[in-house]
Amino acid sequence: MVLDDAALQKFSFIPRGMKDAINIDPLQTGGKLTEDAKRTLLEWGDGYSVCDYCGGVLDLIKKPPIEEFVHSVLPEFLNTDEVRVTHGARESKFAVMHSMAEKGDYIVLDELAHYSSFVAAQRAGLNIRTVPHSGSPDYKTDVEAYATVIEEITRETGKAPALAQVTYPDGSYGNLADVNRISDLCHRYDVPLMVNGAYSVGRMPIDAKKMGADFIVGSGHKSMAASGPVGLLGVKEDYADIVFRKSPTHKNKEVELLGCTVRGAPIMTMMASFPHVVERTRNWYDEVADARWFSSRLEDLGIMQMGDKPHDHDLMFFKAPVLYDISQTAKKGRYFLYRELKQRNIHGIKSGLTKYFKLSTFQVGRENLKYVADSFEEIIDKYQKKE
Amino acid sequence: MVLDDAALQKFSFIPRGMKDAINIDPLQTGGKLTEDAKRTLLEWGDGYSVCDYCGGVLDLIKKPPIEEFVHSVLPEFLNTDEVRVTHGARESKFAVMHSMAEKGDYIVLDELAHYSSFVAAQRAGLNIRTVPHSGSPDYKTDVEAYATVIEEITRETGKAPALAQVTYPDGSYGNLADVNRISDLCHRYDVPLMVNGAYSVGRMPIDAKKMGADFIVGSGHKSMAASGPVGLLGVKEDYADIVFRKSPTHKNKEVELLGCTVRGAPIMTMMASFPHVVERTRNWYDEVADARWFSSRLEDLGIMQMGDKPHDHDLMFFKAPVLYDISQTAKKGRYFLYRELKQRNIHGIKSGLTKYFKLSTFQVGRENLKYVADSFEEIIDKYQKKE
Structure with missing residues (x-):
């Protein structure tokens, strides 16, 4: 294709036909921007806007109050120890898998896990073993099987899985598995548990500690009325130094996050919608x-x-x-x-x-x-x- | 902190003080949105907006013409074989390093490389060897040293480095190294070359093939008048199957990209600004x-x-x-x-x-x-x- 002006004009402004429809797509209902978020999007839309205020670490920017939001408000909201903003739930999951496991290690996923959990584990070079569900019509995850699967892996490989994950709720049936029982079982075998809350964080009350979640994952564009891509990763303090380890050469940069993640408007829209998001979870x-x-x-x-x-x-x-x-x-x-x-x-x-x-x-x-x-x-x- | 309504209001809409200043920060000059991109940002701002139009693969969406943009227009623009949209230049670099190298392998970076290149290599578990520059006042990269460093690594470890990279231009001095000579030298040793064009793609004419770049990296928020985070990765066909390998379980999902990358407004703003971007490179x-x-x-x-x-x-x-x-x-x-x-x-x-x-x-x-x-x-x- 020749890049002439006339041919390129079609890319310039494209109306979004279904913008004003009643949208019942599960991907969309929790991601509609608030009016404040829309204004914020325009205000902070330029390229790298927030970086004008940055002293070298995105999540330590004081004005706008990103530091307070990331290090104080979000940990309180999720009841977890450390939080970072990421490019989305899948990127959060990969960051945990890549930090917590070595290539060839095992991870336990619920069979109902989103495809991106499988793909993230594959990207990290992990072996996947799944916990089954009951099939039609209930599709209920066999919670007790977390123990069976962990035992199987340990017996076969001589090593416990590096991580277990539960999708809360799953993205097909909207089932909420008994996450407390799952975390009890995992912790009995010293296996840390990641809770994928892409469809819960920002929609319903979430208390990571009460759930026994060592890692909690959220999605800004799916469930926090934010402009994507943006997500959250909450980590229990026991694992924070592993996931958020610093670069040996660039002391203030977190390796797993490549230094900074959402360097632009999406984090500002997440903040702008946050008062509404807190309200709606209530x-x-x-x-x-x-x-x-x-x-x-x-x-x-x-x-x-x-x-x-x-x-x-x-x-x-x-x-x-x-x-x-x-x-x-x-x-x-x-x-x-x-x-x-x-x-x-x-x-x-x-x-x-x-x-x-x-x-x-x-x-x-x-x-x-x-x-x-x-x-x-x-x-x-x-x-x-x-x- | 207690999450009460009054305390949270400060996050809702925050004016951006320096929005209308003359901004000469190198991070900002190439990222200012065009008017079309601003309109597009509002139009497509909601969460996962583009996914309304998706059949399962982001870069194959036909309407809006993301497929044409990613698979036809951008390869033409960069003169490379395959292009994908990513979360930014650093995420592109990590994707290449993580795909092309094994943990413990060596990578050659120019000493002037952006910190995120070092951090990306560290995240991929790579050993880094650098090519020096001449110091003050020219800070000229010693192009011939690419050969020396590659030879050193090969002699010491019995294996050529997995990858070499040059920052074109570097982000401190704006120097344009002789990339043709560098690619000649690297290819002499069968070492593929990645060109980090975060400050060139979208600013100046770039021809990956003419440069001998096996991988070309661009930044939407830095240099393509796009709302971040968003970037580009161009790959020569020889390596496309490695970097864009598909999931064994989810056949249409690219593992290294976790299935999809920029599932929201940033890619639409990149498209909206693109006619202007082509014009300005001319x-x-x-x-x-x-x-x-x-x-x-x-x-x-x-x-x-x-x-x-x-x-x-x-x-x-x-x-x-x-x-x-x-x-x-x-x-x-x-x-x-x-x-x-x-x-x-x-x-x-x-x-x-x-x-x-x-x-x-x-x-x-x-x-x-x-x-x-x-x-x-x-x-x-x-x-x-x-x-």
Whole structure:
């Protein structure tokens, strides 16, 4: 391609079509910016803006109060000892795996772990052993199997796994495993536990110490109303010197973070949204009530919610034979649902899905949720009448 | 700290005091957003916005045209085979080091390399050997020493270094080493060469193949008018399968990139500014002329420019005994310069520096540069008269 001006103009400003839709994609419901965050984004948007205020260490910048935010506010928020801001949950997980394990070591993941946990372990050269779940319809992680798997690895290799991880909640079914029991079991074998809270930190109250989490991971763009990519890593003091070890040649630079991480606007948006984020975690049980209400509305339509029931999280997975049946004869086949929802300004169920899909009710609000449920009902009625 | 609403309000919207200053900090001159990028930032600011359009691989998103940008436009722009968007130059460097070398391997860096190159090599567990420079006043990298250092390592360890790197230009003096000679020497020993173009890609014309660069690294927030953190990694096809290897379990996910990298607004701002960035690299020689003009203005005041002369880049390092002398008796001592410049709405020379400092003239424009040079003259006059 020739880089001429005319050809390049198409990259300049691209409108985002679904910006104002009701978005029930689990990736999106917790990442919508607050008004303060939007203003902040423009104010601090230029390249490396925060670095104007930096004396050499990003998280020690005093004005704007990044130091206070990272070293005082966030540890309090998560109840952990040390926190750093990272490029996202997956980058946090890799930093822990890469610091805590040697190539060839084992890591224990729940089978429901996000793909990026597997890929992060692969990047660190680790062997992965998984803890199974119960399969359909509950997909419940077999918590006791953390002990079995740790014992197996130790027996086979003569060495305990370097790390265990649990996804809290998992990103498919929104199940919240019994993390206290898991940490008890792991600690019985001296295996540190990482909690991937990409869908919990910033949505629901999280207390890392109470959970027994040695590492807690959060996602700014997924769940903290921040502009991505940005995430969090909380570390118990026992491991802080390992994960946040300093460079032998550049004494104030943390090696695992390559010196600095989010050197720009995303950390400022995370801070800007933080008062709202704290507030919404306090109202978490209203969100759970909304999720349960929505789930029961869909169940009335013959769309079954999988996973924990009653459900304790806004992320839910549904099995919808009724929609699948419609797709078999509908014009446009399996794309009918996406199109019908789109016509109603509802976005977030992937194009082409009908039989199984996930969604999130977080911050959508009861009124909009009612509109979404009514829309499902209307769509089903419309196609069933045709038959 | 108690997380009460009143205490948290201070994080909500924080004005950026120096937003409208004339900024000559080398970190900032190439990162100012275009108007299109500002609009784009707001449009795509929410959390994970681009993921609404994703079928599983960020850089294959067709609408907005991220795939075309990453797989067609950027390779053309850099004249390299494969490009990916990363979190920044340091993350690109680490990805290459971590993919191309085993723990314990050697890497050759120029002594002028950015600290993040050292830290990235340390994170990858590599041994570092450096190529020296000539010291004051030229700080010229001893290009021929790439051969000597490679030979030394090979003799001592029985194995050639896994990688060599050159910083083009370096971030202190803005020197452009003879990269063609360096790549010739490295390739003679079958050592692949990484070019750190954090201060060149997006500022000046870059042709990776002509340079003999096996890896080319760029920075969006430093030099491509993009909102950080975001960077580029260009790879010659010989090494693309190594650096961009796929996960054995998740077939479409690139392990070294943890599946996806910049899942949000920064990549959209890089695209939005790109037409302007292409244009400005075409006008690079006007920038060089501005830099030389500014350098000679300061030299007339007794402020000596170090590094290559005549200079070929906007990033310059100055030695200013005249300002240092003033600082010895000035009220506020060594902070006088920062304060005097700040009063004149000029920002970018770190507070407390007088004897040595660096700055950049990039995109500042001749008129503003004249104002900055006049300001230096005025400040010197003012304090010299006092004596």
